[in-house]
Amino acid sequence: MTYTAKNFESLLGSPGFSEPLLRNHFALYQGYVANTNTLAEMLGALIEAGRTATPEYAELKRRFGWEWNGMRLHELYFGNLTRRPEPLREETPLARKLSQEFGSLARWEQDFRSTGSMRGVGWVLLVHERSGGRLFNTWIDEHDAGHLAGAEPLLVMDVFEHAFMLDYGLKRADYIESFFRAIHWAEVAARF
Secondary structure, three states, X not given: OOOOOOOXXXXXXXXXOOXXXXXXXXXXXXXXXXXXXHHHHHHHHHHHOOOOOOHHHHHHHHHHHHHHHHHHHHHHHHHOEOOOOOOOOOOOHHHHHHHHHHOOHHHHHHHHHHHHOOOOOEEEEEEEEOOOOEEXXXXXXXXXXXXXXXEEXXXXXXXXXXXXXXXXXXXXXXXXXXXHHOEOHHHHHHHO
């Protein structure tokens, strides 16, 4: 199966995100899609040739998780942004659950922002752990380390430098502020 990059150009013109920043970010995402396809083909050829007990197969298999997660996390990230945001309505099931889990929406937001402000590169996710019914804010190093098994991403924030440096330099807090002003809460709530 070949994966096709999704078009997120509808985000162009979003307040707080310049066109060069978004276009660069889209190109990076398209690279993850291309690499996912390339690795899938290479792995398929090794399986077909019966060469699965090789270091080459093992390394490609490990690399596949990096490229796949890079592709999917970017799709979730761009998918939870919008040019015309609306606030999270307090009467929604998601808002009620956030208040229940964190004590208030303000405390959830403080925790999410604080997680995004930590030193390092990676991702910040609000996830729903279905078997226990819990919501967590979590940090993912890179793309492939830190995922909570069984937890579904609801809100995804990219905190790699490519997501903000062009517009904000080292001012990650300013980027996070713009991110919060661009959240597509209807999409996030639908994921819940």
